[in-house]
Amino acid sequence: MKKLKITIDGKTIEVPENATVLDAAKTAGIAVPTLCHHPKLTPFGGCRLCIVEIKGIPRPVTSCTTPVSDGMEVTTSTEQLENLRKTVLELILSDHPNDCMVCEKAGDCTLQELAYSYGIRENRFAGERRIYEKKDGNPFLERDMEKCILCGRCVKICDEVQGVGAIDFTYRGFKSKICPPYEKDLDCEFCGQCVAVCPTGALTGKQWALKGRQRGVREVDTVCSYCGTGCNITLHVKDNTVTRVTSKEDTWNEGWLCIKGRFGYTFINSPDRLTKPLIRIKDRSSSLNSSNGLDDIFREASWEEAFDHIASRLSDIKTKHGSDAIGGLSSARCTNEENYIFQKLMRAGVGTNNVDHCARL
Amino acid sequence: MAGLAAIFGSGAMTNSIREIEGMDIIFIIGSNTKESHPVIANRMIKAFRKGAKIIVADPRRVPMVRFAESFLNLKPGTDIALINGIANVIISEGLYNKEFIDAKTEGFEEWKNSLKDFTPEHVEKITGVSKDEVIKAARLYGNSRNAGIFYTMGITQHVCGTDNVSAVANLAMLTGNIGRESTGINPLRGQNNVQGASDAGCLPNTYPGYQRVDLPEIREKFEKAWGVSLSSNPGLTATEMIPAAHAGKIKAMYIMGENPVVTDPNARHTIDSLKKLDFFVVQDIFLTETAQLADVVLPSTCFAEKDGTFSNTERKVQRVRKAVEPPGEARDDLSILMEISGRLGYKMEYNSPEAVIREFGQVWPAIGGITYDRLDKSGIQWPCPTKDHPGTEYLYKDGFAKDRVRFNAVPYTSPAETTDKEYTFVLTTGRNLFQYHSGSMTRRVEPIEKHAGVAYVEINPEDAKRLNIKNGENIKISSRRGAVEIKARITSTVSAGTIFIPMHYAEASANILTNDALDARAKIPEFKVCAVKIG
Amino acid sequence: MNKNITIQVCMGTGGMAAGGFEVLAAFESLMREKNIPAEFRKECSMHKVGCRGLCAKDVLVDVITDDRRTIYQYIKPEMVERIIDEHIVGGAPVSEWEVDEDYHKFHEKQVKVVLSDCGNIDPEDINAYIASDGYKAAEKIFASMAPEEVIDIMKKSGLRGRGGAGFPTGVKWEACRKVEAGQKYVICNADEGDPGAFMDRAVIEGNPHAVIEGMLIGAYAIGASKGYVYIRAEYPLAVERLKKAIAAARECGFLGKNILGKGFDFDIKIKLGAGAFVCGEETALIASIEGQRGMPRAKPPFPVHRGLWGKPTVINNVETLANIPYIIKKGHEWFSSYGTEKSKGTKVFALTGKIKNSGLIEVPMGITLKEIIYDIGGGIENGKSLKAVQTGGPSGGCITTDMLDITMDYESLAKVGSIVGSGGMIVLDEDDCMVNMAKYFLQFTQSESCGKCVPCRIGTKRLLEIMNRITKGAGKQGDIELLEKLSNDIKAASLCGLGQTAPNPVLSTIKYFREEYEAHLQGKCPAKACREMLTYHIIEEFCKGCGACLRACPAGAITGEKKKPHKIAPEICIRCGACFDVCKFKAVGKE
Structure with missing residues (x-):
């Protein structure tokens, strides 16, 4: 691809010809504030924070939408630009609940961060705020549209990436709002991509509520345990509990997840989890879902007892019927290491090739 | 998987997910990608936004059809006829890749002759896909030199699954659409680590790294590596073990993290078989439907509670990291397995999961270059034989395992069970977006269960009207093997004469109804077609 | 009895609202009823014609005999019989119904280019347009001109976009011509949305073929094969006439494949806007045609480079396009003879507000505001005094009385902080705040x-x-x-x-x-127009105690006995002004 030379804040750099001015600024290591831009989505140009001055163009233009041209001279920060940015931020905040103390997003909120860095305390433009009745019946996404700044990221990701288009801009003027058709309850794939790209607290996970924000939360990068795609995920852990699942933008899956990957994590802390070895006390011929409950069928045992029991029974059967009377099914849920050891257990420990897993199912 | 490996040398996806973006034709057959592999579907949509054209072949109007240039709405189990028909058109219109065929393949003429009967008209009769649609799809695929084929269980879960795969392979070979970037054949893995479990040798016929147990020199290699003598008897597949248990040949089973009562076909038969075992151990995180039948249940750990690696569908080995402590006395699976092995007289001692993968890399060089250290930065796609090897994004860049790949003539055979006077509907099964596999995890996630916690059967509006079935009404579906009571969901997603039940719901599982007939070679059951009746 | 008689009834939106349809129907039925000889009726043609500007005097009816044109104003159906009896049969015009001096003054200083055929030809009859040299411009370019030559003429004519921004049309075309692309588009922006503006509506209703011909010429110049007219759905008459006109043009071979046998293809689709003002903005308009919500996109890239469906697109306003056939026919020198150095040609304005002759006017660029207000407009209504003129609608600004000598052109208006805009001109008097x-x-x-x-x-x-x-x-x-x-x-x-x-x-x-x-x-509205700042009171010496205000007050704020002065309770008064309006004795005061 052709490279173009452009000058930003006095720095001359080379960028590919399809780059935007914002891309170029990034290349030059210059931070330009923005709320609506997302690198994985088509440019929007709505928040107006990324405005820059370009020699030869009489008015400020948004750097996220402006393609570079050869020899372009860009200034990203002047008194006038910073004034405009401050006005824009004040305007956004004048229509925002500003309830950061109780906001799920506090500490991880782009709007909050910008308000902080521009030192906005008083608001010259204080006025009417949009008040909406909450009516989201879905169990996954919390949509607090009063916090929505209409950056359009959720609309774009739902359409461009997810191919669903469950939401769009509606109404006009100050009443403009992002919502599902006819303001019905959200009915979509619940992938939560919109949550992932929302720069404010307008969209959050319902399950996240009151489980902890940043303080005391540890992040662990790992891999999703559902389908074979193997999306990279980050587990947010607090008090030995996974409180949230996210995916980073720079992962190979570009930060995109599906409903299961993003919201299907609470099984980890399910009260149904097995916590002790169990040994059968009742004959197996009894029906599967015994009405008397499982306590009649199993008793808890120590690991030592369980291991002993297993070793002696397997040894017996092996002696009596031969190794090939024993079969093992390993798991596509388990790790490579565990699978390796499982087949080794069957082959080297038990002495049979009767080992398989659910690849066919 | 077995089918693909026999032809090209490996059963894995030949491309990377990233490469989807560069494809100009995406041919999805027997894969409900948007629901079963949503994030891969995102890539396909990205390609679509860049101008790629999408062909979808499926008995159901799956969500990806929204993006399809061509939708081949075939009758369940008629894939071979459809694919052969497409190949036939490509040949007759001269859209095939002669250079590739001459240089890299064998058996072309013979195979070509086998296609003669598969005219678009004939194919229309078998598949229900109009001849114009067949021709259109053939032209789309045939004119592309950067096409990717994607399939999942919709291809493999048939008695003719291996043949289905061969037919798909023929199509790629015919057009030379394999062995290049953004060009290839891609079976999408349904589970997080099916690839890894297969790689690691949890297959009855191969040791780790697909090294055949029936070859003495291989067996000797492993005997030497593991310091033990190994059985030369061929093992049984999972789908063979269950009948073997029923027949009393298998006396004991050890199942780690699987739930065959829900996921295997013909559930009643599965339960009966497991009940016949003398001894049955299940190691799991929940007391699953299968675990409830066990003699001993061992509490183990989930992915968030342990370190290790998963290998995803594109052969990428990625690091799994421990985030939380397991509940109660639950133990990590490695230590459980090592303990039992020791008590059976074969001591295994690894001080960390990494030590295991190190040994794995020694017996299978394809992952020999992968270390945890390297994985800290990002996953690595095998083959990766050395520490400085970057991994392999797409397979067969430098040719196939054998010099030439062979075209295999595949005759069309009808499914094992077809409709008759009594069982007038075809049942096909699969997943939905919200639940996962046997549901042991997702059904314990409250919001998911709240949103999608009720089993349902999809039935075409025409059929519903004829049988006077209302949306949401509970109806009885029965096959020769069992019956379920299930809520009707009236939708044109399914065609008239076909119904669909997702596999996830144990209380009304599709697998109470499904047929346990197996593909002769891959031993995969025919989940995707069986005959049922309503009422 | 005269031999050749043409009756023209104004059937623009204004004319129709005033009863033009009924007037035309009265002519038709009475002519038949009165048994006016068949051979005569063949000679006598009746037409509906488009808006002629002075909507305040509708219904306007022209009776054209061999030797003269008589223009009647304020015609109602019941007046038709007398016109037929006395004028058409008797040969003597009904002079008391003829238009007054205002009508002539209204037209005296106007120069009609865009509106030259408006009000003279039947907009629903392509033959009327053809008879008036319609599609001659298209024939001319197809016969003898290269696209570059057409662009050259446009550049030399100095025509600038009439939609508001005033960008030179020829330059825009040239930029689009230069972009290499398989598909290009011409879009006619007929999403007129400024409050008080009705120029484009009148042009389409009065002469839709001029717009179509302009689009065809534009398409030829830039190399586009598809065109769209984006028109507001609130203009049903314009939409209907445009539809008819497109169908007729297609039938006559001016649209469709192989136009005039010259191997050029071009066709036009109509897209209805849903009443969003912002869709008049060209990038929002494009989004709307694409089926998206009408939201603007950032420029650059400009539509001439990446427009509709990402293809190079020229968007011209209705009035701009309607100018084009006349420029091609009469030459750029003729066109640029009107106007000022940088603003050439004429401009259509919608003159509204507190002006005596409100209506549609076309004036040469460079005319003074004074001439428009006092000569054409006839001054301010009800003897009030002029306060300001708002040009350019909601995007424009005001011009004060001490600037009345300002010339109407892009530069002068910009200098005082206003704009020509699409051509709205609202006259404000002393009562306006x-x-x-x-x-x-x-x-x-x-x-x-x-x-x-x-x-x-x-x-x-x-x-x-x-x-x-x-x-x-x-x-x-x-x-x-x-x-x-x-x-x-x-x-x-x-x-x-x-x-x-x-x-x-x-x-x-x-x-x-x-x-x-x-x-x-300070708490005062000098014009006494801001309701919330007013207080109403009864001036006791004038109040006759008639009770009219008491009955009119919706808030029940007025009390009083018959024939005695009433009172307004300020705490109940909602300042609606109903009492003020209803009082015949000027006994209600406001402050």
Whole structure:
């Protein structure tokens, strides 16, 4: 691809010809504030924070939408630009609940961060705020549209990436709002991509509520345990509990997840989890879902007892019927290491090739 | 998987997910990608936004059809006829890749002759896909030199699954659409680590790294590596073990993290078989439907509670990291397995999961270059034989395992069970977006269960009207093997004469109804077609 | 009895609203009833014609005999019989119904280019247009001109976009011509949305073929094979006439494949706008045609490079396009003989407000505002005095009485902080409050903001809130400065023309009528127009105690016995002014 030379804040750099001015600024290591831009989505140009001055163009233009041209001279920060940015931020905040103390997003909120860095305390433009009745019946996404700044990221990701288009801009003027058709309850794939790209607290996970924000939360990068795609995920852990699942933008899956990957994590802390070895006390011929409950069928045992029991029974059967009377099914849920050891257990420990897993199912 | 490996040398996806973006034709057959592999579907949509054209072949109007240039709405189990028909058109219109065929393949003429009967008209009769649609799809695929084929269980879960795969392979070979970037054949893995479990040798016929147990020199290699003598008897597949248990040949089973009562076909038969075992151990995180039948249940750990690696569908080995402590006395699976092995007289001692993968890399060089250290930065796609090897994004860049790949003539055979006077509907099964596999995890996630916690059967509006079935009404579906009571969901997603039940719901599982007939070679059951009746 | 008689009935929207359809029907049935000989009726043709400008005098009927044209005003169906008896049969015009001097003065200083055929030809009959040299321009370019030559003529003519921005049409075409692409588009922007503007509507209703021919010429010049007319659905008559015209043009081979046998393909589709003002902005208009919500996109890239469906697209306004056939036919020298150095040709204005002759006018660029107001417009209604003229609608600004000698052209208007815009011209008199007027426009732009960008969506809302409190008498010190600051920031930071110009009425009124704002801050509306700042009271000496105000008051604020002076309770009064309007004795005072 052709490279173009452009000058930003006095720095001359080379960028590919399809780059935007914002891309170029990034290349030059210059931070330009923005709320609506997302690198994985088509440019929007709505928040107006990324405005820059370009020699030869009489008015400020948004750097996220402006393609570079050869020899372009860009200034990203002047008194006038910073004034405009401050006005824009004040305007956004004048229509925002500003309830950061109780906001799920506090500490991880782009709007909050910008308000902080521009030192906005008083608001010259204080006025009417949009008040909406909450009516989201879905169990996954919390949509607090009063916090929505209409950056359009959720609309774009739902359409461009997810191919669903469950939401769009509606109404006009100050009443403009992002919502599902006819303001019905959200009915979509619940992938939560919109949550992932929302720069404010307008969209959050319902399950996240009151489980902890940043303080005391540890992040662990790992891999999703559902389908074979193997999306990279980050587990947010607090008090030995996974409180949230996210995916980073720079992962190979570009930060995109599906409903299961993003919201299907609470099984980890399910009260149904097995916590002790169990040994059968009742004959197996009894029906599967015994009405008397499982306590009649199993008793808890120590690991030592369980291991002993297993070793002696397997040894017996092996002696009596031969190794090939024993079969093992390993798991596509388990790790490579565990699978390796499982087949080794069957082959080297038990002495049979009767080992398989659910690849066919 | 077995089918693909026999032809090209490996059963894995030949491309990377990233490469989807560069494809100009995406041919999805027997894969409900948007629901079963949503994030891969995102890539396909990205390609679509860049101008790629999408062909979808499926008995159901799956969500990806929204993006399809061509939708081949075939009758369940008629894939071979459809694919052969497409190949036939490509040949007759001269859209095939002669250079590739001459240089890299064998058996072309013979195979070509086998296609003669598969005219678009004939194919229309078998598949229900109009001849114009067949021709259109053939032209789309045939004119592309950067096409990717994607399939999942919709291809493999048939008695003719291996043949289905061969037919798909023929199509790629015919057009030379394999062995290049953004060009290839891609079976999408349904589970997080099916690839890894297969790689690691949890297959009855191969040791780790697909090294055949029936070859003495291989067996000797492993005997030497593991310091033990190994059985030369061929093992049984999972789908063979269950009948073997029923027949009393298998006396004991050890199942780690699987739930065959829900996921295997013909559930009643599965339960009966497991009940016949003398001894049955299940190691799991929940007391699953299968675990409830066990003699001993061992509490183990989930992915968030342990370190290790998963290998995803594109052969990428990625690091799994421990985030939380397991509940109660639950133990990590490695230590459980090592303990039992020791008590059976074969001591295994690894001080960390990494030590295991190190040994794995020694017996299978394809992952020999992968270390945890390297994985800290990002996953690595095998083959990766050395520490400085970057991994392999797409397979067969430098040719196939054998010099030439062979075209295999595949005759069309009808499914094992077809409709008759009594069982007038075809049942096909699969997943939905919200639940996962046997549901042991997702059904314990409250919001998911709240949103999608009720089993349902999809039935075409025409059929519903004829049988006077209302949306949401509970109806009885029965096959020769069992019956379920299930809520009707009236939708044109399914065609008239076909119904669909997702596999996830144990209380009304599709697998109470499904047929346990197996593909002769891959031993995969025919989940995707069986005959049922309503009422 | 005269031999050749043509009867023309004005059937523009104004004419139809005044009863034009009924008048035409009366002519038709009475002619038949009165048994006027068949051979005569063949010679006598009746036409509906488009708007002729002076809508205030509708229904206008022209009776053209061999030797003269008689124009009747305010015609109602019941008047038709007398016209037939006395004028058509008897040969003597009904002089008392003929138009007065105003009508002639109204037309005297106008120059009709775009509107030259409007009001003279039947807009629903392509043959009428052809008979008036219609499609001759298209024939001319297809016969003898290369696209580059057409562009050259447009550039030399000096024609500038009539939609508001005034960008040279030829330059725009040339830029689009130069882009290499398989598909290009011509779009006619007929999404006229300024309050009080009806120029484009009149042109399409009166002469749709001129617009079609203009689009065809544009398409030929840039190499486009498809065109769209984006027109508001609120213009049903214009839409219907346009549909008929497109069908007729297609039938006559002026649209479709192989036009005039010259191997050029071009066809036009109509897209109806859903009443969003912002869709008049070209990128929003494109989004709307594409089926997206009509939200503007950032420029650059400009539509000539990446427009509809990402293809090079020229968007011209109705009036611009309607100029084009005449320029091609009569030459660029003829066209550029009108106007000023940088603003060539004529401009159509919709003259409304407190003006005597409100209606549609076409004047040469460079005419003075004074000439428009007093010569063409006939001055201010009811003997009031002129206060200001708002041009350019909600995006424009005001011109004060001491600037009446200003010439109407792009440069002069820009110099005083207003714009030509699409051509709205609202005349304000002493009863109009400038603050209130600016608030009105702001209310309009705020509610029409698409919501995409922050300065427009929230900024105009905040401006409006400040204006609201000022006009309620609740303004604070510093509000004027805050208005200026916010206005300037909105102009600088907004995404599209809507936001970039929305504060203009505010800035312009502050500039020229700052004292009115200050008076409001002191609690007074000098024009006594801001309702919330008024108090109504009864002037006892005039009050006859008739009870009219008492009955009219919706709030029950007025009390009083018959024949005795009434009283208004200020705490109940809602300041609606009903009592003021209803009192015959001027006994209600407001302050």
